[in-house]
Amino acid sequence: MKEVDYIWMDGEFVEWDDAKIHVLSHVIHYGTGVFEGIRAYDNDGVPAVFRLDDHMERFVNSAKIINLELDYDKEKLISIIDELISKNGLKSCYIRPVAFRGYGSMGVNPLDNPINISIAVWPWGEYLGEGALENGVKVQTTSWTRHHPNIFPTKAKASGNYLNSVMAKMEAVENDCVESIMLNPTGYVAEGTGENLFLVRDGELYTPQTADVLEGITRDSVIQISEDLGYPVNVEKITRDQIYISDEAFFVGTAAEVTPIKKVDRRKISDGKGPVTDEIQERYMKAVKGEIEKYQKWLYKVE
Numbered sequence: 001m002k003e004v005d006y007i008w009m010d011g012e013f014v015e016w017d018d019a020k021i022h023v024l025s026h027v028i029h030y031g032t033g034v035f036e037g038i039r040a041y042d043n044d045g046v047p048a049v050f051r052l053d054d055h056m057e058r059f060v061n062s063a064k065i066i067n068l069e070l071d072y073d074k075e076k077l078i079s080i081i082d083e084l085i086s087k088n089g090l091k092s093c094y095i096r097p098v099a100f101r102g103y104g105s106m107g108v109n110p111l112d113n114p115i116n117i118s119i120a121v122w123p124w125g126e127y128l129g130e131g132a133l134e135n136g137v138k139v140q141t142t143s144w145t146r147h148h149p150n151i152f153p154t155k156a157k158a159s160g161n162y163l164n165s166v167m168a169k170m171e172a173v174e175n176d177c178v179e180s181i182m183l184n185p186t187g188y189v190a191e192g193t194g195e196n197l198f199l200v201r202d203g204e205l206y207t208p209q210t211a212d213v214l215e216g217i218t219r220d221s222v223i224q225i226s227e228d229l230g231y232p233v234n235v236e237k238i239t240r241d242q243i244y245i246s247d248e249a250f251f252v253g254t255a256a257e258v259t260p261i262k263k264v265d266r267r268k269i270s271d272g273k274g275p276v277t278d279e280i281q282e283r284y285m286k287a288v289k290g291e292i293e294k295y296q297k298w299l300y301k302v303e
């Protein structure tokens with residue numbers, strides 16, 4: 001799948017095909033890694049990374065949660081991302097930093113294993129399939145339960161956590177859906193496998209609390225955008241059947257951006273984009289492209 005020329009690994013820019021690790025690396029066996037997902041957008045010919053500082057703050061925090069001491073601080077990692085985008089000549093791309101326990105010894109105890117770190121960039125289109133942003137997606141509630149915070153660290157974007165997402169995603173695809181909505185251990189709505197969720201009802205927005213979901217940066221941006229548009233945002237417990245009777249529903253995330261949900265568990269929610277989703281999606285896409293003065297503070301320009 002070679003997409004670009006260079007990937008950064010442990011202090012060096014290496015050719016895409018040479019960015020390899022040993023098969024006995026701890027992370028492969030035990031999921032001991034953390035990662036981020038960030039997007040850069042073409043702002044009139046200049047790549048602009050959306051909320052880079054916030055993403056790298058979360059990356060450093062994820063590492064802290066799983067006891068990975070990084071040799072690079074947030075500022076240094078930001079300057080590497082800047083250089084990597086330029087070196088690969090990209091105007092827009094997805095950015096994937098990952099830090100993990102590498103090759104050293106086997107067994108669950110990771111503490112003697114080295115800590116490796118890498119950053120890759122590549123162009124990435126619509127996350128939930130072509131046309132998803134325009135037409136909306138069909139989703140299901142999964143039979144897999146989202147993490148209990150004392151089983152997996154919900155504030156860490158940790159590699160191992162994602163087996164839960166992978167199971168729910170495969171189940172969705174097998175059921176002819178694009179994505180799964182996951183319920184938390186007490187049965188309330190949590191999030192998608194790689195997105196946060198919003199509902200619209202009677203002109204107000206609803207989204208679950210962050211206690212047992214990832215503190216999404218798109219979620220936070222969408223809350224601000226919605227409030228600026230005059231829509232009240234209610235952060236509260238949400239039940240599964242509340243989705244069925246909502247006027248509109250949508251996923252948000254770096255990769256998914258603002259993706260409308262048209263059907264949940266075979267119940268129709270909307271014909272695709274509803275009017276509120278439409279307005280929020282449009283504002284979000286304008287914000288990331290640098291077209292709204294107020295939100296330019298969210299953009300890091302690679303110049």
Ligand code: PPE
Nearest residue numbers: 037193194195196214216217218253254255
């Ligand atoms: N919840 C989960 C579980 C999640 O993985 C993401 C991002 C979000 C919410 C939204 O967070 P944010 O990107 O900060 O708004 N998922 C990333 C990984 C997707 C993947 O398949 O890999 C992403 O969107 O980049």
